[in-house]
Amino acid sequence: MSASPVPGLRHHLERLAADGVDVVRVTYPDLIGTDRARDVLLDHLPAACEHGLAFCRAVYHTSPQGDVVPVSGGLDAGLPDITVRPDLDTLAVLPWESGVATCLGDVTDPATGLPAPESPRDLLRAVLDRCAGHGLRPVVGPELEYYLCDADPAGPTGWRRYAPAPGVVYTAGLRADGDNHLLRTLRLLRDMNIGVISGNHEFDGGQFEINLSHSGALSAADRAFRFKASVKELARREGRLATFMAKPFNDAGGSGFHLHLSCDTAAGEGGDGGGNAFDDPSAPYGLSATARHAVAGVLAHAPALAALANPTVNSYKRFGPDTLAPWLIDWGLDNRSAMVRVPPERGSGARLELRLGDASANPYLLIAGTIAAALLGILAGEEPPAPLEGYGYDTARAAVLPTTLAAALDALEADTALTDALGKDFTSSYLSYKRDEVERFGRHVTDWEFTEYAYHL
Numbered sequence: 293m294s295a296s297p298v299p300g301l302r303h304h305l306e307r308l309a310a311d312g313v314d315v316v317r318v319t320y321p322d323l324i325g326t327d328r329a330r331d332v333l334l335d336h337l338p339a340a341c342e343h344g345l346a347f348c349r350a351v352y353h354t355s356p357q358g359d360v361v362p363v364s365g366g367l368d369a370g371l372p373d374i375t376v377r378p379d380l381d382t383l384a385v386l387p388w389e390s391g392v393a394t395c396l397g398d399v400t401d402p403a404t405g406l407p408a409p410e411s412p413r414d415l416l417r418a419v420l421d422r423c424a425g426h427g428l429r430p431v432v433g434p435e436l437e438y439y440l441c442d443a444d445p446a447g448p449t450g451w452r453r454y455a456p457a458p459g460v461v462y463t464a465g466l467r468a469d470g471d472n473h474l475l476r477t478l479r480l481l482r483d484m485n486i487g488v489i490s491g492n493h494e495f496d497g498g499q500f501e502i503n504l505s506h507s508g509a510l511s512a513a514d515r516a517f518r519f520k521a522s523v524k525e526l527a528r529r530e531g532r533l534a535t536f537m538a539k540p541f542n543d544a545g546g547s548g549f550h551l552h553l554s555c556d557t558a559a560g561e562g563g564d565g566g567g568n569a570f571d572d573p574s575a576p577y578g579l580s581a582t583a584r585h586a587v588a589g590v591l592a593h594a595p596a597l598a599a600l601a602n603p604t605v606n607s608y609k610r611f612g613p614d615t616l617a618p619w620l621i622d623w624g625l626d627n628r629s630a631m632v633r634v635p636p637e638r639g640s641g642a643r644l645e646l647r648l649g650d651a652s653a654n655p656y657l658l659i660a661g662t663i664a665a666a667l668l669g670i671l672a673g674e675e676p677p678a679p680l681e682g683y684g685y686d687t688a689r690a691a692v693l694p695t696t697l698a699a700a701l702d703a704l705e706a707d708t709a710l711t712d713a714l715g716k717d718f719t720s721s722y723l724s725y726k727r728d729e730v731e732r733f734g735r736h737v738t739d740w741e742f743t744e745y746a747y748h749l
Contacts, residue, residue: 298341304380308334308393311385317394318345318378321412323352323725325654327521344375352410353725361728363721375402387483388526396514409717412656416513419660423667428569430663433506433552434516437651438523439499439540440473441533451533456497468493474500477526486515496544506552509659516655538607538650546610546617547651551662554643571642577625578638587623587644588676589669590632594621596707598693599700600661601649605733608696610650613685618647622680622690629684664713698730
């Protein structure tokens with residue numbers, strides 16, 4: 293193996309070789325949070341670190357069906373490259389694939405040497421830099437739900453829900469999981485060291501939730517991204533489909549992506565973070581002014597935030613009366629019917645929980661958007677309205693969120709304070725990409741339309 297000036301590279305090479313690894317899979321998220329990757333033979337990792345791996349920038353502009361969307365900097369620029377360099381600090385051996393380790397990649401534009409404008413990981417870094425400039429270090433705990441499906445060649449989609457028994461919410465074991473999917477998944481993810489804590493069967497048949505530990509926001513986004521990719525890969529190994537789609541079935545509820553957010557104060561001279569900036573026993577509700585202003589910011593920018601938290605046409609089918617998904621702009625104290633819930637813990641556990649996101653959200657974009665909205669609220673210094681009492685979902689008490697992806701994208705474009713925080717180049721690319729999705733769906737004839745109209749009209 294050749295030497296390289298990359299710090300610590302020789303140590304990593306020796307450690308990987310000792311673990312029997314001969315391939316490193318370098319991955320990074322695209323705009324929708326799907327993992328893009330290249331397998332690199334271990335002997336060639338030094339060159340990949342030094343020179344980077346070339347990918348076409350239009351990978352960010354490619355739809356799930358493989359169409360290249362005309363976003364500025366892609367087709368119009370002649371399909372130029374981006375450069376991806378392995379982030380060796382994120383190396384992990386894959387417990388389920390012999391001889392393979394994986395790491396995240398850092399993405400730059402070779403023409404400028406700067407991060408690619410569409411890079412979700414770098415967008416989050418930029419938002420966190422703004423927080424650091426105001427003495428705050430966001431801490432995030434992700435909660436994600438998904439459906440597991442078995443192949444059903446005779447079915448209309450080719451898939452059916454795994455273990456569809458009803459009434460098994462918040463259970464574990466064979467009653468809800470006859471093939472022990474959850475146990476296998478938990479153990480393998482544990483061995484990958486991405487901070488998996490626990491899991492259980494969720495509300496509907498074949499639906500599961502796995503919780504991740506809280507950490508600094510970038511680490512939390514990295515781990516949520518790798519978690520989603522890993523769960524899908526583990527399902528594929530068994531001939532199954534794990535989907536984080538917002539609402540994949542008409543007769544079942546949707547899957548959420550809840551975020552627990554707090555902020556530590558700036559690190560002291562020793563490098564340790566200060567206390568939880570959201571806690572104040574003497575303040576209303578035991579929440580500091582910083583926490584209350586953060587809640588107000590998330591509420592104020594919620595319509596625009598929906599474009600990142602609920603990023604697909606399908607996302608808005610998760611909402612509506614009796615769905616237990618938040619479709620009104622409100623907050624409450626330990627109230628799960630509110631969009632923003634403040635759990636009962638205080639002290640080091642003081643935090644807010646944003647329940648708006650669905651599982652299809654790109655972790656980097658959801659976390660970046662939420663933190664940016666909270667920071668805008670903190671800087672504005674405004675108080676939130678009175679918290680929701682009792683069961684919510686009452687349009688007389690709270691405003692309605694956007695009910696379609698198109699409306700959410702319009703709200704994002706109109707929210708110049710949030711788009712300034714996220715960056716104009718990113719926002720322009722995201723809006724172009726997602727509006728193409730809306731247009732393609734508008735032209736597509738659905739099964740519902742044929743069933744509804746064909747026989748009678």
